[in-house]
Amino acid sequence: MMKMLSQSPARNVFISAGLFFLLLAFSVPAAGTEQDPEPKRQRELIHLLVQDCGSCHGLTLKGGLGPALLPQDLEGKDNEYLSEVILEGVPGTPMPPWNVEITENEVRWLVRRMKEGEINDR
Numbered sequence: 321m322m323k324m325l326s327q328s329p330a331r332n333v334f335i336s337a338g339l340f341f342l343l344l345a346f347s348v349p350a351a352g353t354e355q356d357p358e359p360k361r362q363r364e365l366i367h368l369l370v371q372d373c374g375s376c377h378g379l380t381l382k383g384g385l386g387p388a389l390l391p392q393d394l395e396g397k398d399n400e401y402l403s404e405v406i407l408e409g410v411p412g413t414p415m416p417p418w419n420v421e422i423t424e425n426e427v428r429w430l431v432r433r434m435k436e437g438e439i440n441d442r
């Protein structure tokens with residue numbers, strides 16, 4: 321009886337730890353892979369970039385109220401910085417935050433596309 325009582329909590333801990341590491345093993349690769357948005361969503365994001373962002377940054381992203389966003393303007397700028405600016409906006413300037421419309425993963429994809437250039441909204 322004494323033995324049972326002292327063993328079972330230890331076994332529960334052992335099982336919980338096992339489950340924990342099993343979950344960890346599954347969740348780490350899932351979090352590490354960056355999936356491109358679905359093709360339909362990609363078209364929506366490009367449409368947003370040209371129409372909405374374009375209203376300030378120029379329909380061809382050559383600049384307007386907001387600075388130019390062409391590959392030569394963005395090269396050398398950190399993807400994390402650019403994603404942050406787009407998601408959070410720039411307080412005190414007309415640049416609004418987009419984190420309601422666009423997810424972090426989508427913004428990273430968009431930044432990669434912007435750096436590649438040749439943006440066509442069709």
Ligand code: HEC
Binds near residue numbers: 368373385405415
């Ligand atoms: C209402 C006007 C407006 C809209 C709409 C807008 N922006 Fe901006 N954006 C600005 C302004 C103004 C700045 C410059 C802010 C500053 O002074 O730092 C800016 C800055 C930026 C920057 C930083 C550029 C750099 O070189 O540091 C990026 C990137 C950017 N915008 C991307 C976007 C994207 C992507 C969208 C659409 C999802 C968007 N903007 C929509 C006005 C706008």
